[in-house]
Amino acid sequence: MTKKMMKLVVLLIVLIVLAGCGGAAVEPLVETETETAVSTPTVAIAEEVVAAEIETAVPEPTETVEAPTATVEPTAEATAGPTEEPTAVWANPTATVDASIPVAPQAPEGSVVQPPYAASDCSPDYPCAEDVAAWEERIQVPPGFKVKYYAHFDINEQGAPTSLAFGPDGLLYVSLQNLAGGNGAIYKVDEAGNVKPHAGGFNTPTGIAFHPITGELYVSHFTVPENAGGESAVSIVNHGRIIEGLPCCYAFMHASHGIIFDEEGNGYVGVGARADHGEILGTQEQDVLQENEAVILKFSPDGSNVEVYARGLRNPYDIAWDAEGNIWATDNAPDFGPPEELHKVVPGGEHGYPWFDCDVCFSPPEGVEVIQPEFEFVPHASPTGIIGYHADAFPGFYDSLFVTLWSSFPGAQSVVRVSPDGTKADFSLGYTAPIDVTVGPDGNLYVADYWMGNIFQISYVGE
Numbered sequence: 456m457t458k459k460m461m462k463l464v465v466l467l468i469v470l471i472v473l474a475g476c477g478g479a480a481v482e483p484l485v486e487t488e489t490e491t492a493v494s495t496p497t498v499a500i501a502e503e504v505v506a507a508e509i510e511t512a513v514p515e516p517t518e519t520v521e522a523p524t525a526t527v528e529p530t531a532e533a534t535a536g537p538t539e540e541p542t543a544v545w546a547n548p549t550a551t552v553d554a555s556i557p558v559a560p561q562a563p564e565g566s567v568v569q570p571p572y573a574a575s576d577c578s579p580d581y582p583c584a585e586d587v588a589a590w591e592e593r594i595q596v597p598p599g600f601k602v603k604y605y606a607h608f609d610i611n612e613q614g615a616p617t618s619l620a621f622g623p624d625g626l627l628y629v630s631l632q633n634l635a636g637g638n639g640a641i642y643k644v645d646e647a648g649n650v651k652p653h654a655g656g657f658n659t660p661t662g663i664a665f666h667p668i669t670g671e672l673y674v675s676h677f678t679v680p681e682n683a684g685g686e687s688a689v690s691i692v693n694h695g696r697i698i699e700g701l702p703c704c705y706a707f708m709h710a711s712h713g714i715i716f717d718e719e720g721n722g723y724v725g726v727g728a729r730a731d732h733g734e735i736l737g738t739q740e741q742d743v744l745q746e747n748e749a750v751i752l753k754f755s756p757d758g759s760n761v762e763v764y765a766r767g768l769r770n771p772y773d774i775a776w777d778a779e780g781n782i783w784a785t786d787n788a789p790d791f792g793p794p795e796e797l798h799k800v801v802p803g804g805e806h807g808y809p810w811f812d813c814d815v816c817f818s819p820p821e822g823v824e825v826i827q828p829e830f831e832f833v834p835h836a837s838p839t840g841i842i843g844y845h846a847d848a849f850p851g852f853y854d855s856l857f858v859t860l861w862s863s864f865p866g867a868q869s870v871v872r873v874s875p876d877g878t879k880a881d882f883s884l885g886y887t888a889p890i891d892v893t894v895g896p897d898g899n900l901y902v903a904d905y906w907m908g909n910i911f912q913i914s915y916v917g918e
Contacts, residue, residue, distance in 0.1 A: 561872065561880040562597035569868075569884045570595055581887055584610075584907040594885040594911055600849075601916045602883075605901065606648040608908035613650070614639055616903040616910065618713070618773075619840070619893040620663045623670040627893075627901060628653060629910065630660035630674065641674065641692070644910065654692045662724065662773070664714040666756060675711035675724055680704050683736055687711040689724055689758065697758025702729045702748045705736075706770075706790075713773035713841075715782070722754045723764060725771030725784055732789045732816050733809020741809070741817050749808040751784060751800055767806035767825070768798065772839040773891065777875075778854040785838035785858060786828070789813070795836045796828035797858060797873065830879055832858075833866035840891030840903070848898025849915045857882065857900060859889040870902055883913060 570593050572580040582589030587604040594602040606627070608616060614631030617639075622628050627644040640655040641663060654672070662675035672692040678699065679686040685703035687710035690696045703710035709727030716722050728749040735742045746763065751771060753764040764782075771784040782800040791813050798806050804826045810819040819825055832838055840859040844852050854875045860867035870889055872882035883889075888905040895901055900913040 561874060561878050562882070566597050567595050567881045567884055581907070584909060590907075590909060590911070594883060596883050596913055599915055599918050601914050603912040603914065604909065605912040606644045606650055606910040608642070608650060608910075610634055610906070610908040613642065613908070615905050615908060617659075617661045617890060617905070618663045619891045619901055619903050619910075620665055620672075621893065621895055622665050622672070625896050627895065627910070628663060628665075628672070629903065630657075630663045632659050632661070639676070641672070648910075657690070659710075661708065661710065662713045664716065664722075666720060666722075667716050667718075668720045669756070673714050673722065675714055677703050677710055680707075682707075683729075685710070687726075689714070689722075689754070698724075698752070698754060698761055700747075701726050702745055703727075705729050705731070708772070709770045709787075712771065713775075715774050715776060720756050722756065723774060723782065724752050724754065725768065725774050726750050726752060727768075727770035727772075727787075728808055730809075732791075732811050732813070734815075739815050744809065751782065764802055765800045765804050765806060767804070767808045767810075768800075769808040771798075773841045774800070775841045775843045775856065776845075777843050777856065778845060783829075783841060783843070783856055785841050787837055788834065789816075792834040794831035794834055795838050795860075797830040797832070797838060797841075797856075798826070799829045801826050830873060832860060832871070833864065835862055835864040836860040836867040837862035837864075840889070840893075842893050842900075844894055844900075846894055846898035849900075857892045859892050859902065861888050861890050861905065863888065870900075 574580070575582045575586070577583035582593060585607055590604050591602050596602055608614065608631060611634065614633045616629050617632050618630040620628050622643070628641055629644060630641050631639050633639045638655060639657050639660045641653045641660060642650045643653045644650050657674055657676040658678060658680055660674050660676040664673050665671070666673060674690050674692060676688060676690065677685065678688050680703065682704060686699065687701040687703040688696045689698040689711055701711045705728060712725045712727065714722055714724045726747055726749070730736055730742060733741055733744065749768055750766050751764040751768065751774060752761055754761045768784055768786045769789065770787040772787065774782050774784045777783060784798045784800050786796040786798055788795050789811050793811065805823055806826045810817055810825060837860060838858050839861040842857050844855045844857060847853065856873040858871045858873060860869050860871060868884070868886050868889065869881050870883040870892060871879055873879040883902065886904045887907050889902050890905040891903045893901050902911045902913065904911065
């Protein structure tokens with residue numbers, strides 16, 4: 456074999472070897488395809504998406520971001536302190552009810568008596584706010600019931616309580632007004648009566664309620680707290696305002712207030728009027744009512760649909776259900792001094808405002824039928840909180856209504872029981888300014904005293 460032929464054979468062998476190596480080099484391509492199918496960047500993106508969804512559902516506390524309109528996507532409200540959101544779905548926000556529970560008669564006349572005023576180191580009329588024993592002795596209830604000093608808020612440091620609601624965690628939540636003029640807050644109270652902040656950034660929250668299906672906390676509050684040109688709103692904690700531009704704030708507390716929900720999850724909120732009897736403030740000229748003024752509004756859970764449920768309520772501070780599905784509303788009467796009112800709300804009805812009987816009041820248009828209140832209270836009593844009793848811890852009290860009379864005028868400063876048989880009587884006396892009342896999962900009654908910052912529990916212990 457010649458040298459030339461030898462070189463050709465060697466070259467052929469090298470080419471065969473290289474071809475074999477080329478076959479082995481295909482393996483990395485398979486690995487590359489596998490990495491592309493389930494690659495690290497794709498997993499990272501998925502984690503970011505999940506994190507973003509979690510942050511949207513329960514965002515960290517942020518500065519207040521105001522939605523420009525009531526129909527935009529909710530944005531975060533400012534919060535104060537650690538914000539702990541409910542995680543459970545709350546399918547039934549009330550205690551188990553039993554319609555067969557008999558209705559008990561009212562307590563005998565004279566069984567609940569206003570205690571005499573007595574001086575203390577803090578007041579010429581009342582015990583010191585944190586004097587547990589003195590307050591438990593002072594608050595009067597019918598025979599068989601017991602009062603417990605449940606919790607206390609320093610009204611100068613934390614604020615004065617305005618509304619009560621039990622959450623899906625079984626704990627009591629309390630909205631507080633900052634008496635110094637700053638933003639209010641929402642606190643929660645544990646079983647031992649300890650209080651801590653839950654959410655903040657709300658200018659004068661006056662109504663709170665948990666959604667019965669989602670467990671989210673709804674708040675009614677001021678946005679522009681002025682007598683003329685003021686505004687109020689309804690918000691969801693950590694999701695922002697869902698209804699804006701509601702009237703505010705004649706006589707300071709006429710705005711959006713009490714909130715309740717129906718079984719389908721729709722909300723209802725009471726909204727007050729901008730004046731005493733429908734006048735342009737500072738004149739005796741009749742004003743044109745706003746569409747959402749002096750009304751009960753019905754709204755979808757996200758606030759995308761809002762409609763007037765009933766009209767003519769001057770300042771429905773709170774609303775509540777009875778066992779038959781009727782809404783009841785407390786209502787503050789005009790300043791000239793007629794009796795205060797409790798209405799069974801008629802859907803689509805006109806309940807009186809702005810047509811009252813006084814020298815400077817206005818007459819209703821021809822053909823308008825004004826619905827009269829079911830019950831009346833003494834003038835200037837300032838009925839505020841209301842709750843329907845649908846538990847069984849108070850024997851015979853099923854479907855009673857409990858109403859707080861907030862003012863210090865004679866005949867007020869009390870919790871009144873309205874029985875299904877149409878009678879009403881004082882149930883509890885001795886407060887400075889009882890502003891709201893609610894029923895706990897234990898079936899007990901809880902009352903907030905505005906000026907002292909105290910929360911009281913009323914339970915039935917038997918004769």
